[in-house]
Amino acid sequence: MEYLLEIKNLKTHFNTKEGIVKAVNGISYGLKKGETVSIVGESGSGKSVSVLSIMRLLPPYAKINGEIIFKGENLLTYDDKKMRKIRGNNISMIFQDPMSSLNPTIKIGQQIMEPLLWHHKVSKNEARHKTIQILTEVGIPSAKERFHQYPFEFSGGMRQRVMIAMALISEPDLLIADEPTTSLDVTVQAQILQLIRKIQEKRGTSVILITHNLAVATMVSDYIIVMYGGRIVEKATTEEFLKKPLHPYTLGLLNSIPILKSKKSLNTIPGQPPNLRELEEVGCPFAKRCGKKMSRCEEENPPRIELSDTHIVYCWLYE
Protein backbone atom coordinates (compact mmCIF):
# COMPACT_ATOMS: atom_id res chain seq x y z
CA MET A 1 0.00 0.00 0.00
CA GLU A 2 1.10 3.52 -0.68
CA TYR A 3 2.14 5.91 2.00
CA LEU A 4 -0.28 8.63 2.96
CA LEU A 5 2.62 10.55 4.39
CA GLU A 6 6.27 10.05 3.72
CA ILE A 7 8.94 12.10 5.43
CA LYS A 8 12.33 12.01 3.75
CA ASN A 9 15.45 13.32 5.42
CA LEU A 10 13.64 16.12 7.23
CA LYS A 11 15.88 18.75 8.77
CA THR A 12 14.57 21.73 10.65
CA HIS A 13 16.99 24.31 11.98
CA PHE A 14 16.30 27.62 13.67
CA ASN A 15 18.49 30.58 12.85
CA THR A 16 18.56 32.42 16.14
CA LYS A 17 20.69 35.33 17.29
CA GLU A 18 22.63 33.01 19.53
CA GLY A 19 23.34 30.52 16.77
CA ILE A 20 21.68 27.74 14.82
CA VAL A 21 19.43 25.40 16.80
CA LYS A 22 19.48 22.04 15.07
CA ALA A 23 16.13 20.81 16.24
CA VAL A 24 15.52 18.07 13.65
CA ASN A 25 18.48 16.48 11.92
CA GLY A 26 17.45 14.22 9.08
CA ILE A 27 14.55 11.99 9.99
CA SER A 28 12.63 9.71 7.63
CA TYR A 29 9.51 7.61 8.06
CA GLY A 30 6.34 6.66 6.25
CA LEU A 31 2.76 6.27 7.36
CA LYS A 32 0.02 4.42 5.50
CA LYS A 33 -3.70 5.03 5.56
CA GLY A 34 -5.23 4.00 8.86
CA GLU A 35 -1.91 3.45 10.61
CA THR A 36 -0.78 4.94 13.88
CA VAL A 37 2.80 5.81 14.68
CA SER A 38 3.91 7.03 18.09
CA ILE A 39 6.92 9.25 18.55
CA VAL A 40 8.55 9.06 21.95
CA GLY A 41 11.78 10.48 23.29
CA GLU A 42 13.68 13.10 25.19
CA SER A 43 12.11 16.49 25.98
CA GLY A 44 13.62 18.81 23.41
CA SER A 45 14.52 16.05 20.97
CA GLY A 46 12.54 17.67 18.16
CA LYS A 47 9.30 15.72 18.32
CA SER A 48 7.03 18.75 18.24
CA VAL A 49 9.21 20.64 15.78
CA SER A 50 9.13 17.65 13.42
CA VAL A 51 5.34 17.64 13.25
CA LEU A 52 5.07 21.42 13.23
CA SER A 53 7.28 21.20 10.15
CA ILE A 54 4.64 19.01 8.50
CA MET A 55 1.96 21.54 9.42
CA ARG A 56 4.33 24.38 8.52
CA LEU A 57 3.47 26.15 11.72
CA LEU A 58 6.92 27.44 12.51
CA PRO A 59 8.30 30.98 12.64
CA PRO A 60 9.94 32.35 9.48
CA TYR A 61 13.43 31.88 10.88
CA ALA A 62 12.92 28.11 10.81
CA LYS A 63 14.64 26.42 7.85
CA ILE A 64 12.91 23.23 6.78
CA ASN A 65 14.71 20.89 4.40
CA GLY A 66 13.96 17.47 2.97
CA GLU A 67 10.65 16.20 1.62
CA ILE A 68 7.23 15.86 3.19
CA ILE A 69 5.17 13.84 0.72
CA PHE A 70 1.47 13.92 1.56
CA LYS A 71 -0.89 12.12 -0.86
CA GLY A 72 1.89 12.14 -3.43
CA GLU A 73 2.72 15.83 -3.21
CA ASN A 74 5.62 17.50 -1.49
CA LEU A 75 4.09 19.88 1.03
CA LEU A 76 7.33 21.79 1.26
CA THR A 77 6.65 23.15 -2.23
CA TYR A 78 3.24 24.50 -1.16
CA ASP A 79 2.74 28.18 -0.51
CA ASP A 80 0.90 29.52 2.54
CA LYS A 81 -2.44 29.64 0.82
CA LYS A 82 -2.27 26.00 -0.27
CA MET A 83 -1.08 24.97 3.19
CA ARG A 84 -4.02 26.71 4.80
CA LYS A 85 -6.34 24.49 2.75
CA ILE A 86 -4.54 21.41 4.06
CA ARG A 87 -4.45 22.46 7.69
CA GLY A 88 -7.51 21.79 9.74
CA ASN A 89 -9.03 20.05 6.74
CA ASN A 90 -6.80 17.18 5.49
CA ILE A 91 -4.40 17.35 8.40
CA SER A 92 -5.47 18.37 11.89
CA MET A 93 -3.36 18.79 14.93
CA ILE A 94 -4.00 18.58 18.63
CA PHE A 95 -1.45 20.80 20.29
CA GLN A 96 0.62 20.13 23.35
CA ASP A 97 -0.40 23.27 25.16
CA PRO A 98 -4.18 23.70 25.06
CA MET A 99 -4.25 27.09 26.76
CA SER A 100 -2.01 28.88 24.34
CA SER A 101 -3.67 27.35 21.31
CA LEU A 102 -7.19 28.36 22.25
CA ASN A 103 -8.20 31.95 21.73
CA PRO A 104 -9.06 33.26 25.20
CA THR A 105 -11.52 35.83 23.88
CA ILE A 106 -13.67 33.55 21.73
CA LYS A 107 -16.31 31.20 23.03
CA ILE A 108 -15.43 27.53 22.94
CA GLY A 109 -18.24 26.52 20.59
CA GLN A 110 -17.37 29.24 18.13
CA GLN A 111 -13.75 28.10 18.03
CA ILE A 112 -14.64 24.50 17.33
CA MET A 113 -17.05 25.39 14.54
CA GLU A 114 -14.55 27.60 12.81
CA PRO A 115 -12.77 25.00 10.66
CA LEU A 116 -16.14 23.56 9.63
CA LEU A 117 -17.50 26.89 8.52
CA TRP A 118 -14.21 27.76 6.91
CA HIS A 119 -13.62 24.58 4.90
CA HIS A 120 -16.79 22.58 4.50
CA LYS A 121 -19.25 25.38 4.17
CA VAL A 122 -21.97 23.68 6.19
CA SER A 123 -24.75 25.83 7.52
CA LYS A 124 -24.28 27.48 10.85
CA ASN A 125 -27.03 25.40 12.37
CA GLU A 126 -25.49 22.15 11.18
CA ALA A 127 -22.11 23.27 12.45
CA ARG A 128 -23.54 24.06 15.85
CA HIS A 129 -25.28 20.71 16.01
CA LYS A 130 -22.11 18.86 15.03
CA THR A 131 -20.07 20.84 17.54
CA ILE A 132 -22.34 19.96 20.43
CA GLN A 133 -22.29 16.34 19.32
CA ILE A 134 -18.51 16.17 19.14
CA LEU A 135 -18.13 17.98 22.47
CA THR A 136 -20.33 15.33 24.04
CA GLU A 137 -18.37 12.60 22.29
CA VAL A 138 -15.06 13.79 23.75
CA GLY A 139 -16.64 13.80 27.18
CA ILE A 140 -17.62 17.41 27.83
CA PRO A 141 -20.79 17.24 29.89
CA SER A 142 -23.52 19.88 29.48
CA ALA A 143 -22.13 20.60 26.03
CA LYS A 144 -24.99 22.94 25.17
CA GLU A 145 -24.14 25.28 28.01
CA ARG A 146 -20.40 24.84 27.73
CA PHE A 147 -20.67 25.87 24.08
CA HIS A 148 -21.04 29.47 25.22
CA GLN A 149 -18.18 29.50 27.72
CA TYR A 150 -14.68 30.88 27.40
CA PRO A 151 -11.49 28.79 27.69
CA PHE A 152 -10.56 30.09 31.16
CA GLU A 153 -13.78 28.63 32.52
CA PHE A 154 -12.60 25.13 31.63
CA SER A 155 -10.18 22.99 33.57
CA GLY A 156 -6.91 22.00 31.90
CA GLY A 157 -8.16 18.57 30.96
CA MET A 158 -11.40 19.91 29.57
CA ARG A 159 -9.56 22.38 27.39
CA GLN A 160 -7.59 19.47 26.03
CA ARG A 161 -10.81 17.68 25.13
CA VAL A 162 -11.97 20.82 23.37
CA MET A 163 -8.79 20.73 21.30
CA ILE A 164 -9.47 17.13 20.43
CA ALA A 165 -13.01 17.99 19.36
CA MET A 166 -11.67 20.79 17.22
CA ALA A 167 -9.21 18.52 15.47
CA LEU A 168 -11.71 15.76 14.80
CA ILE A 169 -14.65 17.81 13.62
CA SER A 170 -13.34 18.20 10.07
CA GLU A 171 -12.67 14.44 9.77
CA PRO A 172 -9.06 14.75 8.57
CA ASP A 173 -6.98 12.13 6.69
CA LEU A 174 -4.13 12.65 9.10
CA LEU A 175 -4.45 13.51 12.76
CA ILE A 176 -1.35 14.71 14.55
CA ALA A 177 -1.73 14.55 18.29
CA ASP A 178 1.01 16.11 20.40
CA GLU A 179 0.62 14.83 23.96
CA PRO A 180 -3.17 14.74 23.69
CA THR A 181 -3.93 12.95 26.92
CA THR A 182 -1.27 14.09 29.39
CA SER A 183 -3.64 16.33 31.27
CA LEU A 184 -6.48 13.84 31.48
CA ASP A 185 -7.25 11.31 34.16
CA VAL A 186 -6.62 7.75 33.09
CA THR A 187 -10.27 6.83 32.66
CA VAL A 188 -10.85 9.76 30.32
CA GLN A 189 -7.51 9.08 28.64
CA ALA A 190 -8.70 5.59 27.83
CA GLN A 191 -11.97 6.99 26.51
CA ILE A 192 -10.18 9.50 24.28
CA LEU A 193 -7.85 6.82 22.93
CA GLN A 194 -10.90 4.70 22.18
CA LEU A 195 -12.57 7.65 20.51
CA ILE A 196 -9.56 8.29 18.30
CA ARG A 197 -9.47 4.61 17.41
CA LYS A 198 -13.18 4.56 16.62
CA ILE A 199 -12.84 7.50 14.26
CA GLN A 200 -9.78 5.88 12.78
CA GLU A 201 -11.68 2.68 12.06
CA LYS A 202 -14.63 4.52 10.64
CA ARG A 203 -12.69 6.86 8.40
CA GLY A 204 -9.28 5.27 7.97
CA THR A 205 -7.61 8.25 9.57
CA SER A 206 -3.86 7.95 10.03
CA VAL A 207 -2.46 9.16 13.32
CA ILE A 208 0.88 10.50 14.50
CA LEU A 209 0.90 10.45 18.27
CA ILE A 210 3.59 12.16 20.30
CA THR A 211 3.62 10.95 23.86
CA HIS A 212 5.83 10.58 26.90
CA ASN A 213 3.73 7.71 28.09
CA LEU A 214 5.35 4.60 26.63
CA ALA A 215 2.52 2.45 27.85
CA VAL A 216 0.05 4.51 25.85
CA ALA A 217 2.36 4.35 22.83
CA THR A 218 2.48 0.56 22.94
CA MET A 219 -1.26 0.33 23.45
CA VAL A 220 -2.37 2.35 20.47
CA SER A 221 0.24 2.29 17.76
CA ASP A 222 1.41 0.09 14.91
CA TYR A 223 4.90 1.60 14.96
CA ILE A 224 7.05 3.35 17.53
CA ILE A 225 9.75 5.88 16.74
CA VAL A 226 12.27 6.88 19.41
CA MET A 227 13.92 10.27 19.00
CA TYR A 228 16.99 11.74 20.63
CA GLY A 229 18.84 14.95 19.80
CA GLY A 230 16.84 15.62 16.65
CA ARG A 231 17.34 12.17 15.19
CA ILE A 232 15.53 8.89 15.10
CA VAL A 233 17.56 6.38 17.12
CA GLU A 234 15.17 3.46 16.81
CA LYS A 235 12.08 2.60 14.81
CA ALA A 236 10.09 -0.61 15.12
CA THR A 237 6.67 -2.17 15.06
CA THR A 238 5.14 -2.11 18.51
CA GLU A 239 5.62 -5.84 18.75
CA GLU A 240 9.31 -5.58 17.95
CA PHE A 241 9.66 -2.66 20.33
CA LEU A 242 8.14 -4.70 23.15
CA LYS A 243 10.08 -7.87 22.43
CA LYS A 244 13.45 -6.49 21.60
CA PRO A 245 14.16 -2.85 22.33
CA LEU A 246 17.77 -2.24 21.37
CA HIS A 247 19.07 1.28 21.46
CA PRO A 248 20.70 2.18 24.79
CA TYR A 249 18.54 5.31 24.98
CA THR A 250 15.38 3.26 24.42
CA LEU A 251 16.47 0.94 27.21
CA GLY A 252 17.20 3.93 29.45
CA LEU A 253 13.70 5.25 28.84
CA LEU A 254 12.12 1.90 29.61
CA ASN A 255 14.02 1.77 32.90
CA SER A 256 12.80 5.20 33.98
CA ILE A 257 9.12 4.32 33.96
CA PRO A 258 7.45 3.96 37.32
CA ILE A 259 5.30 0.86 37.41
CA LEU A 260 2.34 0.70 39.71
CA LYS A 261 2.87 -1.37 42.86
CA SER A 262 6.29 -2.52 41.71
CA LYS A 263 8.14 -0.72 44.53
CA LYS A 264 11.20 -0.42 42.34
CA SER A 265 13.29 2.72 42.56
CA LEU A 266 13.68 4.57 39.34
CA ASN A 267 16.82 4.63 37.28
CA THR A 268 17.70 7.82 35.57
CA ILE A 269 19.92 8.36 32.56
CA PRO A 270 23.01 10.18 33.80
CA GLY A 271 24.12 13.42 32.20
CA GLN A 272 22.30 16.23 30.46
CA PRO A 273 20.46 16.36 27.16
CA PRO A 274 22.58 17.67 24.29
CA ASN A 275 22.80 21.37 23.60
CA LEU A 276 21.26 21.60 20.15
CA ARG A 277 23.41 24.59 19.28
CA GLU A 278 26.57 22.68 19.90
CA LEU A 279 25.39 19.45 18.35
CA GLU A 280 28.15 17.90 16.26
CA GLU A 281 27.42 16.98 12.68
CA VAL A 282 29.01 13.60 13.18
CA GLY A 283 28.72 11.09 15.95
CA CYS A 284 25.79 9.68 17.87
CA PRO A 285 23.87 12.37 19.78
CA PHE A 286 23.45 10.00 22.73
CA ALA A 287 27.12 9.00 22.97
CA LYS A 288 27.99 11.35 25.85
CA ARG A 289 25.41 9.76 28.13
CA CYS A 290 25.67 6.21 26.88
CA GLY A 291 26.97 3.51 29.20
CA LYS A 292 28.09 1.44 26.22
CA LYS A 293 29.97 4.16 24.37
CA MET A 294 32.88 3.13 22.17
CA SER A 295 35.41 5.50 20.68
CA ARG A 296 33.89 5.45 17.21
CA CYS A 297 30.51 6.55 18.60
CA GLU A 298 31.64 10.17 18.80
CA GLU A 299 33.69 10.07 15.62
CA GLU A 300 31.36 8.50 13.11
CA ASN A 301 27.67 8.62 12.52
CA PRO A 302 25.96 5.50 13.84
CA PRO A 303 25.11 2.98 11.11
CA ARG A 304 21.56 2.21 10.11
CA ILE A 305 21.06 -1.38 11.22
CA GLU A 306 18.07 -3.20 9.77
CA LEU A 307 17.04 -6.03 12.05
CA SER A 308 13.95 -6.61 9.96
CA ASP A 309 12.08 -4.70 7.29
CA THR A 310 10.47 -2.75 10.04
CA HIS A 311 12.97 -2.69 12.91
CA ILE A 312 15.75 -0.19 12.46
CA VAL A 313 18.28 0.95 15.03
CA TYR A 314 21.03 3.53 14.61
CA CYS A 315 23.81 2.20 16.83
CA TRP A 316 27.30 0.74 16.47
CA LEU A 317 26.54 -1.92 19.06
CA TYR A 318 24.51 -3.91 16.58
CA GLU A 319 26.81 -3.73 13.63
Place this chain on the structure above:
Amino acid sequence: MAEIILQVENVKKYFKVGKKDLKAVDGVSFNLEKHRSLGIVGESGSGKSTLARLILGLIPPTEGDVKLLGKSVFKVTKSENYHLRRQVQMVFQNPYLSLFPHMTIGKNIEEPLRLHNIGTKQTRKSIVLNLMEQVGIPHYYYNSFPHELSGGQQQRVAIARALALEPQLIIFDEPVSSLDVSIQAQILNLLLELKKEKNLSYIFIAHDLAVVEYVSDLIAVMYLGVLVEFAQTEDLLNEPLHPYTQTLLKSVPVIGGEILNITISGEIPSPLNPPSGCPFHPRCSYKKEICTKEKPILKEIKEGHSIACHLY
Protein backbone atom coordinates in the same frame (compact mmCIF):
# COMPACT_ATOMS: atom_id res chain seq x y z
CA MET B 1 1.41 12.81 67.65
CA ALA B 2 3.03 14.47 64.71
CA GLU B 3 2.45 18.15 64.23
CA ILE B 4 -0.24 19.06 61.75
CA ILE B 5 0.87 21.47 59.07
CA LEU B 6 -2.31 21.79 57.07
CA GLN B 7 -5.97 21.66 58.04
CA VAL B 8 -8.52 21.82 55.28
CA GLU B 9 -11.96 22.34 56.82
CA ASN B 10 -15.04 21.81 54.70
CA VAL B 11 -13.72 24.21 52.11
CA LYS B 12 -15.92 25.11 49.14
CA LYS B 13 -15.41 27.16 46.03
CA TYR B 14 -18.28 27.96 43.71
CA PHE B 15 -17.77 29.89 40.48
CA LYS B 16 -20.62 31.76 38.82
CA VAL B 17 -21.26 30.54 35.31
CA GLY B 18 -24.14 32.50 33.87
CA LYS B 19 -26.79 32.23 36.53
CA LYS B 20 -25.57 28.92 37.84
CA ASP B 21 -23.06 27.96 40.49
CA LEU B 22 -20.24 25.79 39.29
CA LYS B 23 -19.23 23.83 42.35
CA ALA B 24 -15.54 23.37 41.66
CA VAL B 25 -14.74 22.36 45.23
CA ASP B 26 -17.72 21.30 47.28
CA GLY B 27 -16.75 20.58 50.85
CA VAL B 28 -13.29 19.08 51.23
CA SER B 29 -11.74 18.29 54.60
CA PHE B 30 -8.47 16.65 55.55
CA ASN B 31 -5.40 17.15 57.70
CA LEU B 32 -1.80 16.77 56.67
CA GLU B 33 0.94 16.06 59.18
CA LYS B 34 4.37 17.56 58.91
CA HIS B 35 6.93 15.78 56.74
CA ARG B 36 4.32 13.81 54.92
CA SER B 37 3.46 13.82 51.26
CA LEU B 38 -0.05 13.68 49.91
CA GLY B 39 -0.84 12.73 46.33
CA ILE B 40 -4.09 14.00 44.82
CA VAL B 41 -5.57 12.22 41.82
CA GLY B 42 -8.94 12.60 40.21
CA GLU B 43 -10.53 13.32 36.96
CA SER B 44 -9.86 16.49 35.08
CA GLY B 45 -12.16 19.19 36.28
CA SER B 46 -12.66 17.57 39.66
CA GLY B 47 -11.26 20.62 41.44
CA LYS B 48 -7.67 19.66 42.19
CA SER B 49 -6.09 22.90 40.99
CA THR B 50 -8.86 24.96 42.58
CA LEU B 51 -8.21 23.19 45.88
CA ALA B 52 -4.50 23.98 45.50
CA ARG B 53 -5.27 27.64 44.92
CA LEU B 54 -7.48 27.66 47.99
CA ILE B 55 -4.74 26.12 50.12
CA LEU B 56 -2.37 28.82 48.95
CA GLY B 57 -4.95 31.45 49.83
CA LEU B 58 -4.90 32.70 46.25
CA ILE B 59 -8.69 32.72 45.93
CA PRO B 60 -11.32 33.29 48.63
CA PRO B 61 -13.44 30.30 49.58
CA THR B 62 -17.20 30.28 49.24
CA GLU B 63 -17.31 28.51 52.57
CA GLY B 64 -14.99 26.72 54.97
CA ASP B 65 -11.41 27.35 55.95
CA VAL B 66 -7.81 26.33 55.32
CA LYS B 67 -5.32 26.55 58.17
CA LEU B 68 -1.63 26.49 57.66
CA LEU B 69 0.31 25.94 60.88
CA GLY B 70 -2.87 26.70 62.76
CA LYS B 71 -3.55 30.03 61.02
CA SER B 72 -6.32 30.58 58.53
CA VAL B 73 -4.86 31.50 55.15
CA PHE B 74 -7.91 33.63 54.43
CA LYS B 75 -8.10 35.67 57.61
CA VAL B 76 -4.61 36.98 57.96
CA THR B 77 -3.31 40.45 58.49
CA LYS B 78 -0.95 41.85 55.90
CA SER B 79 2.16 41.14 57.92
CA GLU B 80 1.00 37.64 58.81
CA ASN B 81 0.25 37.04 55.18
CA TYR B 82 3.77 38.01 54.33
CA HIS B 83 5.04 35.42 56.75
CA LEU B 84 2.56 32.80 55.62
CA ARG B 85 3.54 33.27 51.98
CA ARG B 86 6.99 32.04 52.87
CA GLN B 87 5.68 28.83 54.30
CA VAL B 88 3.90 27.50 51.26
CA GLN B 89 4.94 27.50 47.62
CA MET B 90 3.59 26.11 44.42
CA VAL B 91 5.12 24.53 41.32
CA PHE B 92 3.00 24.43 38.19
CA GLN B 93 2.75 22.06 35.26
CA ASN B 94 4.29 24.34 32.70
CA PRO B 95 7.68 25.49 33.94
CA TYR B 96 8.14 27.85 31.04
CA LEU B 97 5.04 29.81 31.93
CA SER B 98 5.99 30.05 35.58
CA LEU B 99 9.51 31.37 35.02
CA PHE B 100 10.14 34.96 33.98
CA PRO B 101 11.37 34.67 30.38
CA HIS B 102 13.48 37.84 30.44
CA MET B 103 15.22 37.06 33.69
CA THR B 104 18.26 34.83 33.92
CA ILE B 105 18.06 31.54 35.76
CA GLY B 106 19.92 33.08 38.68
CA LYS B 107 17.54 36.05 38.89
CA ASN B 108 14.52 33.80 38.59
CA ILE B 109 15.58 31.80 41.62
CA GLU B 110 16.63 34.91 43.51
CA GLU B 111 13.35 36.76 42.95
CA PRO B 112 11.44 35.48 46.01
CA LEU B 113 14.48 36.18 48.21
CA ARG B 114 14.65 39.72 46.90
CA LEU B 115 10.93 40.24 47.38
CA HIS B 116 11.26 39.16 50.99
CA ASN B 117 14.37 41.25 51.57
CA ILE B 118 16.45 38.27 52.52
CA GLY B 119 20.20 38.67 52.64
CA THR B 120 22.38 41.00 50.63
CA LYS B 121 23.12 40.74 46.93
CA GLN B 122 26.20 38.69 47.73
CA THR B 123 24.62 36.28 50.18
CA ARG B 124 21.63 35.85 47.92
CA LYS B 125 23.89 34.75 45.11
CA SER B 126 25.44 32.07 47.23
CA ILE B 127 22.00 30.90 48.34
CA VAL B 128 20.96 30.69 44.69
CA LEU B 129 24.05 28.73 43.66
CA ASN B 130 23.44 26.39 46.54
CA LEU B 131 19.84 25.85 45.45
CA MET B 132 20.96 25.18 41.90
CA GLU B 133 23.25 22.49 43.21
CA GLN B 134 20.46 20.92 45.22
CA VAL B 135 18.22 20.55 42.20
CA GLY B 136 21.04 19.50 39.90
CA ILE B 137 21.38 22.56 37.68
CA PRO B 138 25.05 23.24 36.89
CA HIS B 139 26.34 26.68 37.96
CA TYR B 140 27.15 27.71 34.41
CA TYR B 141 23.43 28.13 33.77
CA TYR B 142 23.34 31.02 36.28
CA ASN B 143 23.34 33.60 33.50
CA SER B 144 21.31 31.61 30.97
CA PHE B 145 17.72 32.38 30.09
CA PRO B 146 14.83 29.93 30.60
CA HIS B 147 14.36 29.22 26.88
CA GLU B 148 17.90 27.88 26.70
CA LEU B 149 17.05 25.07 29.09
CA SER B 150 15.13 21.89 28.43
CA GLY B 151 11.70 21.42 29.96
CA GLY B 152 13.10 19.23 32.69
CA GLN B 153 15.79 21.72 33.57
CA GLN B 154 13.25 24.53 33.63
CA GLN B 155 11.12 22.52 36.03
CA ARG B 156 14.16 22.05 38.27
CA VAL B 157 14.66 25.80 38.25
CA ALA B 158 11.01 26.28 39.21
CA ILE B 159 11.54 23.84 42.07
CA ALA B 160 14.71 25.68 43.16
CA ARG B 161 12.73 28.90 43.22
CA ALA B 162 9.98 27.29 45.26
CA LEU B 163 12.61 26.08 47.74
CA ALA B 164 14.32 29.47 48.05
CA LEU B 165 12.23 30.66 50.99
CA GLU B 166 12.56 27.31 52.74
CA PRO B 167 8.83 26.70 52.80
CA GLN B 168 7.25 24.06 54.98
CA LEU B 169 4.86 22.95 52.30
CA ILE B 170 5.08 22.85 48.51
CA ILE B 171 2.16 22.10 46.24
CA PHE B 172 3.13 20.52 42.94
CA ASP B 173 0.37 20.77 40.34
CA GLU B 174 1.18 18.19 37.64
CA PRO B 175 4.88 19.04 37.73
CA VAL B 176 6.07 16.20 35.52
CA SER B 177 3.20 15.74 33.09
CA SER B 178 5.04 17.37 30.23
CA LEU B 179 8.44 15.81 30.80
CA ASP B 180 9.92 12.69 29.30
CA VAL B 181 10.14 9.70 31.59
CA SER B 182 13.87 9.90 32.21
CA ILE B 183 13.62 13.53 33.31
CA GLN B 184 10.46 12.70 35.23
CA ALA B 185 12.43 10.05 37.09
CA GLN B 186 15.10 12.64 37.96
CA ILE B 187 12.51 15.05 39.38
CA LEU B 188 10.70 12.34 41.33
CA ASN B 189 13.97 11.16 42.86
CA LEU B 190 14.78 14.78 43.67
CA LEU B 191 11.48 15.16 45.54
CA LEU B 192 12.14 12.06 47.60
CA GLU B 193 15.58 13.42 48.47
CA LEU B 194 14.27 16.85 49.42
CA LYS B 195 11.60 15.30 51.57
CA LYS B 196 14.20 13.31 53.45
CA GLU B 197 16.84 15.97 53.75
CA LYS B 198 14.77 19.09 54.17
CA ASN B 199 11.86 17.56 56.05
CA LEU B 200 9.59 18.99 53.44
CA SER B 201 5.85 18.30 53.30
CA TYR B 202 4.25 18.39 49.91
CA ILE B 203 1.08 17.87 47.97
CA PHE B 204 1.55 16.29 44.59
CA ILE B 205 -1.22 16.51 41.99
CA ALA B 206 -0.94 14.18 39.01
CA HIS B 207 -2.84 11.82 36.78
CA ASP B 208 -0.29 9.05 36.59
CA LEU B 209 -0.99 6.78 39.55
CA ALA B 210 2.39 5.10 39.39
CA VAL B 211 4.05 8.49 39.66
CA VAL B 212 1.82 9.46 42.56
CA GLU B 213 2.55 6.19 44.31
CA TYR B 214 6.29 6.76 43.97
CA VAL B 215 6.28 10.09 45.81
CA SER B 216 3.29 10.01 48.16
CA ASP B 217 2.71 8.66 51.66
CA LEU B 218 -1.01 9.26 51.33
CA ILE B 219 -3.37 9.49 48.39
CA ALA B 220 -6.61 11.46 48.08
CA VAL B 221 -8.99 10.74 45.22
CA MET B 222 -11.18 13.61 44.05
CA TYR B 223 -14.35 13.39 42.05
CA LEU B 224 -16.55 16.32 41.09
CA GLY B 225 -15.37 18.64 43.83
CA VAL B 226 -15.26 16.17 46.70
CA LEU B 227 -12.89 13.63 48.17
CA VAL B 228 -14.21 10.14 47.54
CA GLU B 229 -11.32 8.21 49.07
CA PHE B 230 -8.38 9.04 51.29
CA ALA B 231 -5.83 6.52 52.59
CA GLN B 232 -2.22 5.53 52.99
CA THR B 233 -0.76 4.91 49.56
CA GLU B 234 -0.36 1.19 50.08
CA ASP B 235 -3.84 0.67 51.44
CA LEU B 236 -5.39 2.66 48.65
CA LEU B 237 -3.58 0.77 45.92
CA ASN B 238 -3.91 -2.67 47.41
CA GLU B 239 -7.45 -2.28 48.57
CA PRO B 240 -9.19 0.45 46.65
CA LEU B 241 -12.70 0.71 48.02
CA HIS B 242 -14.48 3.41 46.10
CA PRO B 243 -15.80 2.25 42.71
CA TYR B 244 -14.21 5.29 41.04
CA THR B 245 -10.81 4.49 42.53
CA GLN B 246 -11.21 0.92 41.34
CA THR B 247 -11.95 2.11 37.82
CA LEU B 248 -8.98 4.47 37.93
CA LEU B 249 -6.68 1.63 38.87
CA LYS B 250 -8.08 -0.59 36.14
CA SER B 251 -7.55 2.14 33.56
CA VAL B 252 -3.85 2.66 34.23
CA PRO B 253 -2.13 2.07 30.91
CA VAL B 254 0.35 -0.79 30.93
CA ILE B 255 3.17 -1.42 28.52
CA GLY B 256 1.94 -3.75 25.82
CA GLY B 257 -1.58 -3.73 27.21
CA GLU B 258 -4.90 -3.22 25.49
CA ILE B 259 -6.95 -0.08 25.60
CA LEU B 260 -9.62 -1.00 28.04
CA ASN B 261 -13.15 -0.77 26.98
CA ILE B 262 -13.73 1.42 29.94
CA THR B 263 -16.59 0.05 31.90
CA ILE B 264 -17.61 3.49 33.03
CA SER B 265 -20.94 3.94 31.42
CA GLY B 266 -23.13 6.96 31.37
CA GLU B 267 -22.18 10.53 30.84
CA ILE B 268 -19.35 12.17 32.70
CA PRO B 269 -21.20 14.48 35.05
CA SER B 270 -20.78 18.20 35.01
CA PRO B 271 -20.07 20.37 38.04
CA LEU B 272 -22.66 22.70 36.52
CA ASN B 273 -25.37 20.06 36.72
CA PRO B 274 -24.13 17.74 39.42
CA PRO B 275 -26.14 14.55 39.74
CA SER B 276 -28.32 14.14 42.77
CA GLY B 277 -26.99 11.96 45.54
CA CYS B 278 -23.56 10.45 45.00
CA PRO B 279 -21.66 12.35 42.28
CA PHE B 280 -20.38 9.06 40.85
CA HIS B 281 -23.70 7.22 40.69
CA PRO B 282 -24.37 7.80 36.96
CA ARG B 283 -21.15 5.95 36.13
CA CYS B 284 -21.23 3.40 38.94
CA SER B 285 -22.03 -0.23 38.31
CA TYR B 286 -22.86 -0.90 41.96
CA LYS B 287 -25.37 1.87 42.39
CA LYS B 288 -28.30 1.34 44.70
CA GLU B 289 -31.46 3.32 45.22
CA ILE B 290 -29.96 5.43 47.99
CA CYS B 291 -27.06 6.52 45.78
CA THR B 292 -29.33 8.58 43.57
CA LYS B 293 -30.84 10.34 46.55
CA GLU B 294 -28.34 10.95 49.29
CA LYS B 295 -24.84 12.31 48.98
CA PRO B 296 -22.48 10.01 50.88
CA ILE B 297 -20.10 11.66 53.30
CA LEU B 298 -16.45 10.80 53.76
CA LYS B 299 -16.18 8.30 56.63
CA GLU B 300 -13.23 6.55 58.12
CA ILE B 301 -14.08 2.88 57.79
CA LYS B 302 -10.70 1.46 58.68
CA GLU B 303 -7.82 3.06 60.43
CA GLY B 304 -6.64 5.86 58.19
CA HIS B 305 -8.81 4.76 55.28
CA SER B 306 -11.83 6.92 54.50
CA ILE B 307 -14.33 6.73 51.70
CA ALA B 308 -17.52 8.42 50.64
CA CYS B 309 -19.71 5.60 49.39
CA HIS B 310 -23.03 4.07 50.40
CA LEU B 311 -21.73 0.56 49.77
CA TYR B 312 -19.87 0.62 53.06
